[in-house]
Amino acid sequence: MMSRPEYPPELRRKNVKLALWVLVIVILMFITAVPFWVGLFELATGVR
Amino acid sequence: MTTATHAHADHEHHGPPSGLKRWLFSTNHKDIGTMYLVFALIMLFLGGASAMVIRAELFMPGLQLVQPDLYNNLVTNHALIMIFGAVMPAAAGLANWMIPLMIGAPDMALPRMNNLSFWILPAAALMLILSFVVPFFPGGGTQINTGWTLYPPLSLQVGMSMDFLIFAIHLLGVSSVLASINIIVTIFNMRAPGLRMMQLPIFVWAWLVTAFLLILVVPVLAAGVTMLLFDRHFGTSFFIAAGGGDPVLFQHLFWFFGHPEVYILILPSLGVLASILPTFSRKPLFGHHSLVGAMIAIAALGMIVWAHHQYTVGMSLAAVKYFMIMTILISIPVGLIIFNYMMTMWRGAMTFETPMLFTVAIILMFSFGGLTGVMLAVVPADMQYHDSMFVVAHFHYVLLPGAVWGLFAGVFYWLPKWTGHMYDEKLAKTFFWLHVVSFNITFFPQHFIGLAGMPRRIVDYNVMFTEFNMISSVGAFFFGISHLLFLYIIIKTVRGGEKAKARAWESAQGLEWEVESPPPHHTWTTPPTIKTA
Numbered sequence A: 001m002m003s004r005p006e007y008p009p010e011l012r013r014k015n016v017k018l019a020l021w022v023l024v025i026v027i028l029m030f031i032t033a034v035p036f037w038v039g040l041f042e043l044a045t046g047v048r
Numbered sequence B: 001m002t003t004a005t006h007a008h009a010d011h012e013h014h015g016p017p018s019g020l021k022r023w024l025f026s027t028n029h030k031d032i033g034t035m036y037l038v039f040a041l042i043m044l045f046l047g048g049a050s051a052m053v054i055r056a057e058l059f060m061p062g063l064q065l066v067q068p069d070l071y072n073n074l075v076t077n078h079a080l081i082m083i084f085g086a087v088m089p090a091a092a093g094l095a096n097w098m099i100p101l102m103i104g105a106p107d108m109a110l111p112r113m114n115n116l117s118f119w120i121l122p123a124a125a126l127m128l129i130l131s132f133v134v135p136f137f138p139g140g141g142t143q144i145n146t147g148w149t150l151y152p153p154l155s156l157q158v159g160m161s162m163d164f165l166i167f168a169i170h171l172l173g174v175s176s177v178l179a180s181i182n183i184i185v186t187i188f189n190m191r192a193p194g195l196r197m198m199q200l201p202i203f204v205w206a207w208l209v210t211a212f213l214l215i216l217v218v219p220v221l222a223a224g225v226t227m228l229l230f231d232r233h234f235g236t237s238f239f240i241a242a243g244g245g246d247p248v249l250f251q252h253l254f255w256f257f258g259h260p261e262v263y264i265l266i267l268p269s270l271g272v273l274a275s276i277l278p279t280f281s282r283k284p285l286f287g288h289h290s291l292v293g294a295m296i297a298i299a300a301l302g303m304i305v306w307a308h309h310q311y312t313v314g315m316s317l318a319a320v321k322y323f324m325i326m327t328i329l330i331s332i333p334v335g336l337i338i339f340n341y342m343m344t345m346w347r348g349a350m351t352f353e354t355p356m357l358f359t360v361a362i363i364l365m366f367s368f369g370g371l372t373g374v375m376l377a378v379v380p381a382d383m384q385y386h387d388s389m390f391v392v393a394h395f396h397y398v399l400l401p402g403a404v405w406g407l408f409a410g411v412f413y414w415l416p417k418w419t420g421h422m423y424d425e426k427l428a429k430t431f432f433w434l435h436v437v438s439f440n441i442t443f444f445p446q447h448f449i450g451l452a453g454m455p456r457r458i459v460d461y462n463v464m465f466t467e468f469n470m471i472s473s474v475g476a477f478f479f480g481i482s483h484l485l486f487l488y489i490i491i492k493t494v495r496g497g498e499k500a501k502a503r504a505w506e507s508a509q510g511l512e513w514e515v516e517s518p519p520p521h522h523t524w525t526t527p528p529t530i531k532t533a
């Protein structure tokens, strides 16, 4: 019994590719959380 | 406006597999949506139970039911369960059910990952619950007394239950990120041919903006709690002053996530209203593009105002001025949405079925919460209000009307679509009035005791606050009870009732109303034809 529609291979590739690109943003946000978002802000404003 | 011509799916005889397997291995967006919603409802009751204990304790000054540490543990658990267990999964449930139906897609883009996003949640919830109960066992360490903000140095001193909590947050984060990726990919890649981005319903847009917010801020929370974990166990000093670190750094990381999080909680609900208003006003939405623009503006501004939660930590004058001005600026796009919705009702042929009742109440009371928000945004004023019950009143006025009621409204609006039955309108209206009136009895007095100086997150209080706390607690008990009625209405509707038509509401627009109620297990296996009128 089919519980999942089978997408055409081009669509599947396109979906996985976009998903991986978004995942890149996630990873970048994770590893840059401190040095970038906070560090840059601290430098700019002197806030701590 | 988009219209669709019927293109009936040829594979409708493929029903769902039966038994437990249907749910455990489900890759079907409707079944997963249902599981998200049921999970959220269970968490709503759990989080509600802790709120009832909190209000029972605060009924009178002095200690009656719980010790201070347990009180703070309850406050922490209440917030985390409501935010991560109830509101976010409920919104994800609506997204799963409605986005594929609304954009004419057969399912989510990555159906197996969708299964994973959901099934991480029960594990995360277990960890969250364990973080609450572990201290009751011998050797279980101290209770979590930090509140949902988990500030060090306190969070560095809590026992092992904090580690359970950090793990729970990691799992919740993975679940949200995977769900967001799925939603983004679905909206970009899976639209019916000819359906352009700017034609998408506002609910879909709201979720797209929300998913991007999640992608950008959840990893930062994950990084923050990971650093907490390292400080606790692996000898680092990110947040330990004695080692050259700074506890305020955690506050920046937390609120870099925390403020956008409040928009993550309200945007999907505001999107629901954009579906409901035209239906019961019998008029198209006043502005479509402007709503999209406003939501993007809210998200963008929402990411650069986080330190308005930290005015009192001693930032430079330039910094607090910046955060104050940017925070107040957000009221412009928020106001735009509110006026847009009011103009949609203006001179419409309105009727007030339960979803519409909630919508009107949301517009009134969410705006009120926004107003107290602007008060809190003003630095010198917030020096007084900060950490008082006034803040508690503020965020309950934005979160219940803004997030929770929008979800209730959406559930009533789409319940006929999901179940194939109309809900009992009379009971639902009773629920609405009981809920909304008791909500106001609970939280309105908290503004005054807050302004008069009662701090938040403290188990005991000065006798001068007794009367208003009693009113608040009595309101809270009725408020709690009202949810049993909600549960009853849902069960009753699932089990039977007047049959719902495909277009359950006579003037409802959108692709979701082109399929039967309840929809077959697979919909839009042949995409609908989009005509631009």
Ligand code: HEM
Binding pocket: B149, B262, B263, B265, B266, B308, B309, B327, B328, B330, B331, B334, B369, B370, B371, B372, B373, B374, B375, B376, B377, B378, B382, B385, B386, B387, B391, B394, B395, B398, B399, B402, B403
């Ligand atoms: C015009 C819009 C808003 C403004 C100007 C605003 C401003 C503020 C400020 C300045 C605080 C910090 C108060 C303090 O701790 O001293 C605050 C707290 C809070 N706000 Fe808002 N707010 C707005 C809308 C919202 C919305 C829409 C939500 C949620 C849906 C929300 C949820 C919260 C929460 C949860 C807190 C308390 C966080 C905590 O300390 O635990 N606010 N708000």
Ligand SMILES: [Cu+2]
Binding pocket: B258, B259, B262, B306, B308, B309
């Ligand atoms: Cu904020």
